[in-house]
Amino acid sequence: MSLVDPMSDTTPFFSDDNEGEGSAEKDDRPSPEQEEDSPSGLSHIRAHLTVVVLCYINLLNYMDRFTVAGVLPDIEHFFNISDGKSGLLQTVFICSYMILAPLFGYLGDRYNRKMIMCVGIGFWSVVTLASSFVGKDYFWALLLTRGLVGVGEASYSTIAPTIIADLFIKEKRTNMLSIFYFAIPVGSGLGYIVGSAVDNRAKDWHWALRVGLLNPSHSRHSKKVGTGACLTLSLSFYSNSFVLSTFGFTAVAFVTGSLALWAPAFLFRAAVFTGEKQPCVVEPCDTSDSLYFGIITCVTGVLGVAMGVGVSQWLRKRTPRADPLVCAAGLLLAAPFLYLSIIFAQKSTVATYFFIFFGEMFLCMNWAIVADILLYVVVPTRRSTAEAFQIVISHLLGDAGSPYLIGVVSDSLKQADSYMWQFRSLQLSLLLCSFVAVVGGAFFLATALFIEKDRQIAENYVQAGEQAW
Numbered sequence: 001m002s003l004v005d006p007m008s009d010t011t012p013f014f015s016d017d018n019e020g021e022g023s024a025e026k027d028d029r030p031s032p033e034q035e036e037d038s039p040s041g042l043s044h045i046r047a048h049l050t051v052v053v054l055c056y057i058n059l060l061n062y063m064d065r066f067t068v069a070g071v072l073p074d075i076e077h078f079f080n081i082s083d084g085k086s087g088l089l090q091t092v093f094i095c096s097y098m099i100l101a102p103l104f105g106y107l108g109d110r111y112n113r114k115m116i117m118c119v120g121i122g123f124w125s126v127v128t129l130a131s132s133f134v135g136k137d138y139f140w141a142l143l144l145t146r147g148l149v150g151v152g153e154a155s156y157s158t159i160a161p162t163i164i165a166d167l168f169i170k171e172k173r174t175n176m177l178s179i180f181y182f183a184i185p186v187g188s189g190l191g192y193i194v195g196s197a198v199d200n201r202a203k204d205w206h207w208a209l210r211v212g213l214l215n216p217s218h219s220r221h222s223k224k225v226g227t228g229a230c231l232t233l234s235l236s237f238y239s240n241s242f243v244l245s246t247f248g249f250t251a252v253a254f255v256t257g258s259l260a261l262w263a264p265a266f267l268f269r270a271a272v273f274t275g276e277k278q279p280c281v282v283e284p285c286d287t288s289d290s291l292y293f294g295i296i297t298c299v300t301g302v303l304g305v306a307m308g309v310g311v312s313q314w315l316r317k318r319t320p321r322a323d324p325l326v327c328a329a330g331l332l333l334a335a336p337f338l339y340l341s342i343i344f345a346q347k348s349t350v351a352t353y354f355f356i357f358f359g360e361m362f363l364c365m366n367w368a369i370v371a372d373i374l375l376y377v378v379v380p381t382r383r384s385t386a387e388a389f390q391i392v393i394s395h396l397l398g399d400a401g402s403p404y405l406i407g408v409v410s411d412s413l414k415q416a417d418s419y420m421w422q423f424r425s426l427q428l429s430l431l432l433c434s435f436v437a438v439v440g441g442a443f444f445l446a447t448a449l450f451i452e453k454d455r456q457i458a459e460n461y462v463q464a465g466e467q468a469w
Helices: 032-037 044-070 072-079 083-108 113-131 139-157 160-167 170-202 205-210 234-238 240-273 288-316 322-346 349-377 380-399 402-413 419-430 432-447 451-468
Strands: none
Touching: 044 072, 044 083, 044 113, 044 139, 044 160, 044 170, 044 205, 044 240, 044 288, 072 083, 072 139, 072 205, 072 240, 083 113, 083 139, 083 240, 083 380, 083 402, 113 139, 113 205, 139 160, 139 380, 160 170, 160 349, 160 380, 170 205, 170 288, 170 349, 240 288, 240 322, 240 349, 240 380, 240 402, 240 419, 240 432, 240 451, 288 322, 288 349, 322 349, 322 419, 322 432, 349 380, 349 451, 380 402, 402 419, 402 432, 419 432
């Protein structure tokens, strides 16, 4: 009796190639419910505990990534840098992360995932700690260490979702992925909150980078991946729905990357422009906007991911194109709210936060669904590589350049070195986010035209591979 339903859209990765040879002689076969919940053969408790560990690491990942944005005014004042150079902090990290993702995706499909994540996370912790000791004359060193942080995150982010895909199938997999992706907005929000709180308490932004080093060295529930499969990646790269959804997710990355770095600074400049706050002339700067934005990010992340998954599962009963349609709706609804939040910043702080809340909530509807789309249109033995490919494209054209681009556009629009133009130029440059969100929505609408056919092709391809084994 096989541990995997031949009609399912996943195959076991956690067992060695020879573990299944004597399975027919064993009497303690898993029940049908256990087979559906954990196609890898792991127990129900162990499979769920693995997800908990992976979610915890993912939470720390995103806390570390956005702590810098939470104390950005202090960093700008400490190093005396322009908006363009500030944007480089996020860009160099994303570029490193993006470049290394294919390498770790390749390794994750062939070698011990446990060791890959262990080494990567350990390196990430050391480099993050090193970045907290950079002096004011060594901005280049901060850029270098932030770039090296991408090594650890690339080793983890390309592998973790595929492990969850190996543990669960169908609706259960979607639910587990939604829990995993809750960690992205929640971790991001905590990065702002913890960063600003530690900065205010310690009166030194360097300490904000030292609070996220409680990383587990590895997930002890990961096991060696078998290397017997020889399926090609051609389906991944030539599936229309995979390519189009990747470009749609690129728009999500562009917008979230821009907001992640610039939203707190923009809110602070808006408050200075309206006279609600004083300009930052002495450290520590007022980081209360980072705190409020962090809280909004946490709450909207949970609501957005839950709403996206819930609506998608409800709509799947009516159309097989539910997933890309929900993703498109999320981006198209987010665009006007983001636009209004930027425009109202010069008049009402309350209105700005109100529109940001709904804009971010609709934007977060995509996270778990896009991951699920990838997993059911890509053959299981190449999911890590496909995940890496999507990371490269979405970051290369998305948040790798968007923070820097927003900063450069802001600098170019600035007509005078005044507080008014510091706000106005950044306001105008951030309007680009609404346009990109609409473009992303269009890509997801195009994905809906191909998703049903591509899923059927992927499922048939898996069956052929299993019969050949």
